[in-house]
Amino acid sequence: MKKLIIPLTALFYVLAFPLVQAQSTSDAKPFAEQKVVLQISDPNPFKQTLVLNVANNLIKHYGQDQIDIEIVAFGPGLRLLFKDNSNVPRIDGLSGAGVRFSACKNTIAGMSKKLGHAPELNEKAIPVSAGVVRIMQLEDQGFKLIKP
Amino acid sequence: MTIKKTALSLSIAASLLASPLHAANWLMLQGTEPDSAAPRIKMWGFIQTQYQKDMSDASDADLYVPPKLIGPNLNSQSQFNINRARLGARGTGFPLDGKVNYFLLAEFGNNGITAPGGGAAQITDASITLNQIKGMRIRAGLFKTPGSEELLQAIHVFDYINFTAVGNQLLLERLPNREYTGNNGPVALPDPTQLSAFDRPVAAARDVGIQLFDTFKSGDWEHSYAIMFGNGNGMNFGDNDDNRDTYLYWSSEQVYGGKGPRRDGLKLFAWSQTGKRQLDNTNDNTHNPQEFDRKRSGVGAKYLKKGVRVSAEFIRGDGMIFVGPDKATFDINPAVPPGNGENGKADGYYLDAGYRIPGSKWEIDARYDVLNRLTDDATLPGGPNAGKGFEMQFKTLTLGAQYHINKKSRLNIEYANRDYTAVDWDSNAGPNANLDGVAGRFAIQLTHIF
Numbered sequence: 001m002k003k004l005i006i007p008l009t010a011l012f013y014v015l016a017f018p019l020v021q022a023q024s025t026s027d028a029k030p031f032a033e034q035k036v037v038l039q040i041s042d043p044n045p046f047k048q049t050l051v052l053n054v055a056n057n058l059i060k061h062y063g064q065d066q067i068d069i070e071i072v073a074f075g076p077g078l079r080l081l082f083k084d085n086s087n088v089p090r091i092d093g094l095s096g097a098g099v100r101f102s103a104c105k106n107t108i109a110g111m112s113k114k115l116g117h118a119p120e121l122n123e124k125a126i127p128v129s130a131g132v133v134r135i136m137q138l139e140d141q142g143f144k145l146i147k148p
Numbered sequence: 149m150t151i152k153k154t155a156l157s158l159s160i161a162a163s164l165l166a167s168p169l170h171a172a173n174w175l176m177l178q179g180t181e182p183d184s185a186a187p188r189i190k191m192w193g194f195i196q197t198q199y200q201k202d203m204s205d206a207s208d209a210d211l212y213v214p215p216k217l218i219g220p221n222l223n224s225q226s227q228f229n230i231n232r233a234r235l236g237a238r239g240t241g242f243p244l245d246g247k248v249n250y251f252l253l254a255e256f257g258n259n260g261i262t263a264p265g266g267g268a269a270q271i272t273d274a275s276i277t278l279n280q281i282k283g284m285r286i287r288a289g290l291f292k293t294p295g296s297e298e299l300l301q302a303i304h305v306f307d308y309i310n311f312t313a314v315g316n317q318l319l320l321e322r323l324p325n326r327e328y329t330g331n332n333g334p335v336a337l338p339d340p341t342q343l344s345a346f347d348r349p350v351a352a353a354r355d356v357g358i359q360l361f362d363t364f365k366s367g368d369w370e371h372s373y374a375i376m377f378g379n380g381n382g383m384n385f386g387d388n389d390d391n392r393d394t395y396l397y398w399s400s401e402q403v404y405g406g407k408g409p410r411r412d413g414l415k416l417f418a419w420s421q422t423g424k425r426q427l428d429n430t431n432d433n434t435h436n437p438q439e440f441d442r443k444r445s446g447v448g449a450k451y452l453k454k455g456v457r458v459s460a461e462f463i464r465g466d467g468m469i470f471v472g473p474d475k476a477t478f479d480i481n482p483a484v485p486p487g488n489g490e491n492g493k494a495d496g497y498y499l500d501a502g503y504r505i506p507g508s509k510w511e512i513d514a515r516y517d518v519l520n521r522l523t524d525d526a527t528l529p530g531g532p533n534a535g536k537g538f539e540m541q542f543k544t545l546t547l548g549a550q551y552h553i554n555k556k557s558r559l560n561i562e563y564a565n566r567d568y569t570a571v572d573w574d575s576n577a578g579p580n581a582n583l584d585g586v587a588g589r590f591a592i593q594l595t596h597i598f
Binding site for chain 1: 182183184185186187188242244245246
């Protein structure tokens with residue numbers, strides 16, 4: 001039974017958010033002049049601070065309505081979107097400014113195996129099928145990839 | 149548009165301000181890691197190298213006592229020294245579950261931790277913290293005990309080079325030797341032996357045990373508690389008796405902002421430590437220790453805002469007071485009543501102020517501290533000195549400056565003007581024959597944190 005829990009948990013994430021995954025970004029910021037996808041996949045916690053700083057600075061530079069930002073977290077970088085992450089207040093602030101946060105389901109499934117349960121994620125995190133695929137999709141939509 | 153931008157700026161600024169800022173909260177800073185943002189291993193450490201010169205005069209007999217010499221070796225009035233060289237690691241071994249974290253630190257410098265007993269290195273911290281229970285984190289192992297702000301704070305951001313007399317003598321515990329150790333009298337220079345006769349490391353405000361603690365936020369206030377039970381045997385990994393020390397700590401801090409060890413805020417704190425120590429104070433060539441109570445307590449406040457710092461702490465001690473600095477034991481003469489430190493009382497305080505000069509890398513500091521040692525001491529029953537005891541008063545005014553080379557490097561310079569007196573004795577009589585000559589002490593120290 002225990003062996004079934006982890007795959008079932010992972011399956012839950014896959015099935016629970018198909019619409020979110022398919023969500024288009026075109027309506028998010030219709031007047032955005034710039035589109036940026038920020039990648040966080042590094043185990044170094046300093047990179048968490050850095051990627052949030054970059055998002056913050058981009059918004060300050062272009063203005064909230066003039067730039068569309070999505071932060072895609074996968075691999076060890078997914079810790080940024082853990083529910084108890086010490087950067088939660090900053091994530092809340094950026095989310096309020098229109099920044100989207102995507103969480104890789106492949107990583108969630110892998111971490112679930114190691115933890116024995118699914119990691120609790122920030123409510124602002126939107127699961128996507130694969131972080132890398134999400135980045136490729138965004139690039140196809142004209143987003144520029146930045147890896148701080 | 150402007151309103152939107154303003155609202156956005158406020159929103160982001162609010163999110164930044166709301167970030168956890170545990171830096172000046174020493175319980176959290178030293179015992180925990182940021183949630184889901186800690187590395188598997190973070191190597192870190194610091195080096196402090198210094199020069200000190202003591203301007204004290206020898207006694208009329210051309211002899212010296214410890215406060216006239218530079219520690220920890222006490223055989224010179226001036227020296228260069230690498231007083232601290234610490235290397236450690238901290239983090240969380242399994243980053244996916246950051247609820248468990250560790251802290252490891254070793255001392256390789258030449259100080260009271262390593263010098264007694266001739267050691268070259270000493271593990272000063274080795275602890276594991278469990279953060280699973282909200283409101284009751286658990287830290288177990290060897291680590292700093294909750295207590296006085298002067299000692300609980302991280303030493304590499306300490307604003308002075310030398311401790312206050314009350315911190316040094318009442319709180320930096322000298323653990324009794326296993327066997328009775330007689331007084332070391334004043335010495336002539338060059339002294340072939342080490343004047344301090346303690347054979348184990350200074351406890352350095354550390355103990356092996358378990359601590360329950362946490363911090364609670366309420367508006368811009370942060371309330372912290374800690375309850376710890378320890379061996380009461382300093383940095384020795386094991387115990388030497390069946391007694392346990394109990395440590396209690398509370399602090400409430402209004403956080404003004406900023407981050408790092410010099411976070412702006414007003415902190416009020418109180419603490420107590422109680423335990424028992426075994427001491428062989430009979431000179432009979434037999435190991436027959438007795439148990440004595442050791443109690444310490446204090447209250448204080450620290451204010452820091454925009455480069456202005458004011459702090460004060462009042463400290464009391466009851467029992468196991470070593471009767472240095474001119475002796476290495478806890479009783480000047482166990483055969484007669486006066487000079488009894490194992491049952492003695494003491495109190496003291498410090499007042500401290502600092503000012504970071506705006507637009508510059510300079511900071512100026514001033515501190516005044518007083519220690520009243522053996523305040524209830526008995527008196528000599530007869531003889532020419534009848535009615536005299538060994539209460540001593542240590543007053544020190546320290547003026548200092550810090551040059552902040554960068555965030556991780558700084559230069560400290562300080563001059564301590566010291567006035568030490570045995571209050572019952574005339575000038576140049578009794579203990580004052582040695583204390584009268586205690587004068588200024590100059591120190592300069594370079595710190596680099598990595």
